[in-house]
Amino acid sequence: MINFQYLRTTTVKSAIALLVKDKNAKFLAGGTNLIDLMKRGVTAPEKLIDINHVPLKEIKQVGNKIYIGALTSNTAVADHALVKEKLPLLSWALQAGASAQLRNVATVGGNMMQRTRCGYFYDTEMPCNKRQPGTGCGAMEGFNRMHAIFGTSDQCIAVHPSDMCIALVALDAEVILANAKGERKIPFKEFHRLAGDTPQLDNNLKADEMITGLEIPINNLAKNYHYLKVRDRASYAFALVSVAAAFETVDNKIIDVRLAMGGVAHKPWRLTASELFLKGKEASLTNFEQAAQLAMKDAKGFGGNDFKLKLAPNTIIEALNLAKSKA
Structure with missing residues (x-):
């Protein structure tokens, strides 16, 4: 250092x-x-x-939204009564991340800014376009068990490591960014980037900006929800595949649904096509299975991670079933 x-x-x-x-x-x-x-x-x-010491640790309800300051710890968010009542999907996702010790000090803004845990990125002796553009992607032909199956490019197949961010993209959060002239807000789904031709850029934060907080709309998804994380160990392990699932039903018909995946792309991966398919349909195993298969369109394995092509849809189905079982 x-x-x-x-x-x-x-x-x-x-x-x-x-x-x-x-x-x-x-x-x-x-x-x-x-x-x-x-x-x-x-x-x-x-x-x-x-x-x-910047005062950005508040959690409060403002109108029909929950505001969370960027310096609030992951533990404080996960354990807050307002979050557990109104946004339980976020609480569950946070509790699935890292370890209790790390959650006690890790912040919301820092969680959003964390970088991939790809071994080639961390090993400075290995080629990595994310760390040093133009050197190549060692994972492409190397050990890629943890790597992406969606939204990949010939420059990078690394995955975004956060659990919190998967829930936030599903919950339609907004990011509050401050700069010298004031502030701006952007949808959470637009904060992170796919690798494309610029894998060194993880997000759309400008060089003169600072994350100050989040705003999350209150919804009716606090009854049927689940965050399912498939990993090699029961704790302190990154996701092979994770799914944030939540839906609202009336007479067993789905009227609102949110689905997002982790461990599969360079950014939190929202399953929009699957959501559209499920709206207006019964919350049934058959429909969950069809939604899962629809989610896999354009998925691509790279050898070591081919198992994710089967694991991912199975995880979607299981997450939706577990969300339904909470009724």
Whole structure:
């Protein structure tokens, strides 16, 4: 790890001002991902701006939305009464992530900004277009058991590692971003990017912006929901495949449904076609199976991860069945 300058700030305005002054600066919150990347030499910021004392840890209801500050810990969100009552899918997804110790310090904004856990990205001796554009993708012909089956490019097949973000994209969250001129909001589904020709870019956050919070619409999906994470270990493991599923029924007819997947793409993967198929239909196994097969259109394996082509639809079906069983 190289030497770096450490600064501390207490306001959004001063944090952004410090960031704009130095393009090699990084915000430091929980540090659960950033410090790992620094230790391994994957990133080497010359300046760390500690934002932990910026007042962005509030969780509250504003009208028909739940506001969550960007510096709120994953544990605080998962355990908050308002989240558990109104947005239980988010609570479940957060509790499936990392370990209790990491959730205690990891922040909402940091979770959104975390980078892939692809082994080729972390190994600075290996080729990786995400870490060093133009060097190639070692995973393409290498060990790719954990890698993407949707939205891949010939530049990168890494996956987004978050559990929280899978629930947030399913819940139609909005991201609040601050800059020197004020703030802007973007749909959560537009925050992260597919690899395309620029795999080094994980999201659409601008260089002079800071995540300050989230707004999540309150819905009627707090009865039939489930977050199912298939992984190699029962805890402290990233998803091979995960599914966030929630729906609302009237007389067993689905009137609203949300489906998203993790462990399968460079960004949280929303299953829009499957949602459209299920709306207006009965919450039945047959319809769940058809929705799962529809979700697999354009899926592609790379050898080591071919098993996901079967695991993914089975996980969708199981998640929907478990959501239904909560009725």
